[in-house]
Amino acid sequence: MRVVIAEDSVLLREGLVGLLSRFGFEVVAGVGDAAALVAAVGETEPDLVITDVRMPPGFTDEGLRAAIALRAATPGLPVVALSQYVQHSYAGELLASGQGRAIGYLLKDQVADVAEFAEKLRRVAGGGTVVDPEVVRQLMQRGRDPLGHLSPGEHEVLALVAEGHSNAAIARILVLTEAGVGKRIGNVLAKLNLPVSDDTNRRVLAVLAYLRGQE
Amino acid sequence: MTSTNALLMAVTRRRFLASEWPWRGVVYTATTAVASGVVWLVLSCPLAPLVAALEVLRARPAGYMFVAAVLGLAGLGLFALVGPWLAVAVAGVERWRLRLAGDDDPAPSSWRGGGGLYTDPATWRAVAYLLLLAVVAPVWLGVLALAGLLVVSTPFAMNHAIAADSPVTLFWRTTLGLVLIPVVLYMAAAFGGAHAALARLLLCSEPDLAAAELVEVARSRARLADAFDAERRRIERDLHDVAQQRLVSLTMQLGLARHDMPIDSPGAAAVTSAHEQAKALMVELRDLIRGISPRTLRELGLRAAIEEVAAACAIRVRVDADPGRYSPTVEAVAFAAVSEALANAVKHAGAAGAAVTARRIGNTLVVQVRDDGQGGADPSRGSGLTGLADRAAAAGGRLLISSPVGGPTILRVELPCGS
Numbered sequence: 001m002r003v004v005i006a007e008d009s010v011l012l013r014e015g016l017v018g019l020l021s022r023f024g025f026e027v028v029a030g031v032g033d034a035a036a037l038v039a040a041v042g043e044t045e046p047d048l049v050i051t052d053v054r055m056p057p058g059f060t061d062e063g064l065r066a067a068i069a070l071r072a073a074t075p076g077l078p079v080v081a082l083s084q085y086v087q088h089s090y091a092g093e094l095l096a097s098g099q100g101r102a103i104g105y106l107l108k109d110q111v112a113d114v115a116e117f118a119e120k121l122r123r124v125a126g127g128g129t130v131v132d133p134e135v136v137r138q139l140m141q142r143g144r145d146p147l148g149h150l151s152p153g154e155h156e157v158l159a160l161v162a163e164g165h166s167n168a169a170i171a172r173i174l175v176l177t178e179a180g181v182g183k184r185i186g187n188v189l190a191k192l193n194l195p196v197s198d199d200t201n202r203r204v205l206a207v208l209a210y211l212r213g214q215e
Numbered sequence: 216m217t218s219t220n221a222l223l224m225a226v227t228r229r230r231f232l233a234s235e236w237p238w239r240g241v242v243y244t245a246t247t248a249v250a251s252g253v254v255w256l257v258l259s260c261p262l263a264p265l266v267a268a269l270e271v272l273r274a275r276p277a278g279y280m281f282v283a284a285v286l287g288l289a290g291l292g293l294f295a296l297v298g299p300w301l302a303v304a305v306a307g308v309e310r311w312r313l314r315l316a317g318d319d320d321p322a323p324s325s326w327r328g329g330g331g332l333y334t335d336p337a338t339w340r341a342v343a344y345l346l347l348l349a350v351v352a353p354v355w356l357g358v359l360a361l362a363g364l365l366v367v368s369t370p371f372a373m374n375h376a377i378a379a380d381s382p383v384t385l386f387w388r389t390t391l392g393l394v395l396i397p398v399v400l401y402m403a404a405a406f407g408g409a410h411a412a413l414a415r416l417l418l419c420s421e422p423d424l425a426a427a428e429l430v431e432v433a434r435s436r437a438r439l440a441d442a443f444d445a446e447r448r449r450i451e452r453d454l455h456d457v458a459q460q461r462l463v464s465l466t467m468q469l470g471l472a473r474h475d476m477p478i479d480s481p482g483a484a485a486v487t488s489a490h491e492q493a494k495a496l497m498v499e500l501r502d503l504i505r506g507i508s509p510r511t512l513r514e515l516g517l518r519a520a521i522e523e524v525a526a527a528c529a530i531r532v533r534v535d536a537d538p539g540r541y542s543p544t545v546e547a548v549a550f551a552a553v554s555e556a557l558a559n560a561v562k563h564a565g566a567a568g569a570a571v572t573a574r575r576i577g578n579t580l581v582v583q584v585r586d587d588g589q590g591g592a593d594p595s596r597g598s599g600l601t602g603l604a605d606r607a608a609a610a611g612g613r614l615l616i617s618s619p620v621g622g623p624t625i626l627r628v629e630l631p632c633g634s
Contacts, residue, residue: 009460015467022471059456084459085501085510108463109501112494114470 001125004029004044006037006051006063007082016050016111023118032056034066041070041077048125053083064090071097078125080104082111086135095131104130123164130164150191157184220415221317223408231404232397236317240404243315244359247410250308251352257301258294258349265290299332302341305348306418313419316411324419344417355406362402366395437544440609444508444547451508459500466493512550516540520550521571528569529561530586536573541580541632548606549573549582549628552614555599556584556626564588564624579612580632583625590622603628 003025007013010032017027025048029040033056041049049070051063067079068090075098081091084107095103104124110132111117120130136159150158160170167185171178222243225236268286271279310324324337332338369392376385469490476483512520518536525532540546553571560566566588573582594600594616604614612630 009464012460012464012467015464019467019471022475084455084463108459109494109497111463112466112470112490112497114467114474 001048001122002026002028002044002046003048003050003121004031004037004040004046006031006034006040006049006055006066008032008052008055012108019111019114019118020121023115025118025121034062037063037066038070041074047078048121049077049079050121051079051081053081061090064094068094068097071103076102076127078102078104078127080106080121080124080130082106082108083135084108086132091135095129100129102127102129105132105135106130107132107134120164128164129162131162133159133163136162150188154184154188154191157181158188161185161188220313220408220411221319222404223316223412225317226401226404226408232400237400237404239315239317240400240407243312243407243411244356244403246312246315247348247352247407248356250305250312251348251356254301254305254345254349255353257297261290261293261297263290264293298342298345299338302338302345303332305345306341309344309348309414310418313411313415316407318411318415340417344414347413352410359399359402359406362395362399366392366399369393369395436609437611440548440606441544444544447508447547448513451504451510454500454504454507459497459504462493462497462500466490466497469493506554508547509550512546513543517546517549517573520546521553521573524550524554524557525571528557530557530566531568532557533568533570536571537575539575541630544610545580545612545630545632548603548610548612548630549580551606552582552603552626552628553584555603556586556624559592559599559626560584560586560588560624563592564590564622566622566624575632578631578633580630581627582630583627585623585625588622588624589620590618590624591620592616592618592624600626 001024003020005013005016005020005027007016007030013030013032017030020027028044028046031037031040034051037049037051049067051067053061053063055062064081067081070077071079071094077098079094079102081094081104083105086107091105095105097103102124104120106117106120110120124130156174157170160173165173167178167181170176171181174181176184222236222240225231225234226240228234231237264286268283268290271283271286276282306324369388372388372392373385376382376388469486473483473486473490476486509520509523511523516539518534518538521536522534525534541549553573557569557571560569564586566586569584569586571582571584573580575581592600594604600614600616607614607628607630610630612628615627615629616625617627618624
């Protein structure tokens, strides 16, 4: 799998390159700012883009904005944003782009657990959605109204859905039956007024419904 | 502060006549005549009944006492009505006119604001000045005008004396005219200078040095507080840009090592422990950075930051906050107060719940944290609350705490937040 990495800290970038190589990814370009990222993606047409959020020159949200632009130019391009903290501006927009498919938003802490991190990258490259629980928690906080309608149990399930877990995995984690998980997700979808007809991506839409409400 | 002005001081100098001051004295005096005239014009309204009353008293028609009393009261009433307003208006003009007399110090009005026109001592000082301008000034002006007239008429008098072939008269008249020129100039300057000094004494408030110093001290404290805030942000940035990035990289390397080491190898336990410690340190460092300068506060404002800290709090916290942004210092102090109060509620008060409100009331931001704990918080113990009170005071606000034994504890911060 061919990957482009954008990260301004050289130390961390080299570390990421090492990690990815170790888990069988092929890093075709490693760059240090948003402009170079856009250029490198145009040149190499990678299968996955990993980008830091805060990069030169402004050190605010350059990486996020570049990712949104890349997704607009190449719909479906898998992108994982890495951030030191939850960046509120543009986060919802990035997660909502391309119907929320093949997108990830992870805090940098997540790279510490190397194997799990590699697994999350694979999930995104395969079209999945992976959002850091901390990101979900903070973004959800901003939309207090829909959150108020969910029970703690439903909230828990939604957070796991946002992380990209399957019903079976959620059932294992919460020690529930799969049917119980399905029922809770059904409740969440109902409370968020999501269309019942869309069955392929309802889970992702559930998360996005939250996030869009906050922008 | 003395009430001496440049005009008055110039009179005593030797080169007075060669300077600009004689002419400024003349101009000041001439404008005094104008002001005096206008004052008389306005004062003639209340004076008319008074003069009429005197006339009635002199003529003594039937029932003259009653008529005189009514007229007199009408005149005094009119004066009480018109006088203070006229005095205030004249005082404004006179303060402006001080500059003609070379008094360039700031001439603040002595009205304190608030309070009524009739209860402010400044009003009655201005009325006293008004009466002086109406009564004394014309006498002085008359004397000056007479002297001035003598000077101006000298050429005609000389002409007349020559025509009458009277050399003695010619000599005296010429001498008088020449001598009176500097005398008139000196008199105009001295009169103008004294008048201006009196005007400053009666119409301007003395700049309050103590108050000025207090303002300066408060400003310097606010600057200090701002500097601390800027320093906090710099430290936060440095920690984020350098320490955090290196720590993430280090933790990742340890994670790789741990992943690739056989579980039963001699170093595995140590590497696993190191990896877990590094992960814990990442969380600690992030919390530390958040405490130094909360990013949410800076980017999204007080309400979002309070909601964040409330969500992370170990007890149930209800938040009711107005949206809206305030100055960085005000936001930092308000947020620090909420964080401290919630931390105390958990650590010391043993509270099960707390409520945070943040409201803008007029030009004051009022933040209040109330918990249902056991109370008994003592600001003199521990530096948290004291430091908070100092920060609030430096921002021009105050911190109040009520914490009876048995609870509840209420912490309240009031901060000025501009218009």
